[in-house]
Amino acid sequence: MVNIGQVVVGIILLLVVIGGLLYIFYSRTNAVEKTGYGALIMLALVSLMIPIFWIVENSGQASAQTQQFELGVQRGMAVYAQYCVSNCYTIKSNKLVNPSYNGYTISQLNNLSDDDLNRVIASGNYAPGVTPPSNSSQIPVGYQFGGPLSSMDEQYLFDFLRSADPEYLSKSGYPSQNGFDSLVSYLQNNAPATYSTAVALGSTGSFGAPVDMTNQKAITIDIANTVTGQNCQPSCYQYPNVKVKVGTVITWVNKSSIGHTVTAATSESTASPQPAESIFDSAGSASSYNLIAPGQSFTYTVTQAAYNLNPDHAVMYYCKIHPMMLAELTIVP
Secondary structure, eight states: OOOHHHHHHHHHHHHHHHHHHHHHHHHHTTTGGGHHHHHHHHHHHHHHHHHHHHHHHHHHHHHHHHHHHHHHHHHHHHHHHHHOOSSOOEEETTEEESOEETTEEHHHHHHSOHHHHHHHHHHOOOOTTOOOOSSGGGSOOBGGGTSSBOHHHHHHHHHHHHTTOHHHHHHHTOOOOOGGGGHHHHHHHHOHHHHHHHHHHHHHOTTOSOEEOTTOSEEEEEEEEOOTTOOSSSEEESOSEEEEETTOEEEEEEOSSSOBOOEEBSSSOOSSOOBOTTTOBTTOSTTOOOOBOTTOEEEEEOOHHHHHSSTTOEEEEEOSSOTTOEEEEEEEO
């Protein structure tokens, strides 16, 4: 890529050199009295060239660093695609949905310091409140922790993840190039099986195909203790995904041994869900944790606002006390 600044500096340097040489030639053709002036011009020329060479050198270093970062982003994309396999993203309508790394959303990654991000990459630290996969092999870590990531892999991943941070790019003088924007096409061309898996997950969502209850005006969903084979801890909502109509009355009954909440989330990202209290929240408010005690219940009537919350008309909900308890409502008019 042509660096305009380097071209301009090069032209100026060329003009200065040509001018100096012409003056020296002129002074030599006009006897001894001009020799002193020629020497002074040569000294001035050399003094001028020193900062020019310094500018050119620094410009060259900046250009090399930018090229190295761009290469790191591309190679980091390959490392991310190979090793980030546990609920890292889905693909809907050929677009990347809810990308994350070790349970951190893109926004959370952008807020990490460089040292903290490096620790997340090297040691496989998960986001607070997010339970890592039970299969530890799904958590990529560096060689020093017995994992597959070399020191170069770690640097490439750092560059790739940081490419999604506009503030970091601006501060570092790098061009805007969010590596996540190219991930879908990369998967299509280089990892078709991974691409197909992400598309399949995007079509059914993280909660699987919904149980159709659109023919019922009122339904009941139990909250029960976790049984073998379930990932929700320490309890589970009876149906991971239920299809209901606007106006359906839903009652959650706590049949588990401890208290919980039923709280709508602002998005469908399973990493660190945030409450959408205006939709529904049995806890009452952000500063309140009124629990549904064992044997008690919470009732909600599905609203048009819930239908409009997300583009696919689904509302994820969770327990504020136990964010690994997740489920979804798929809403139709």
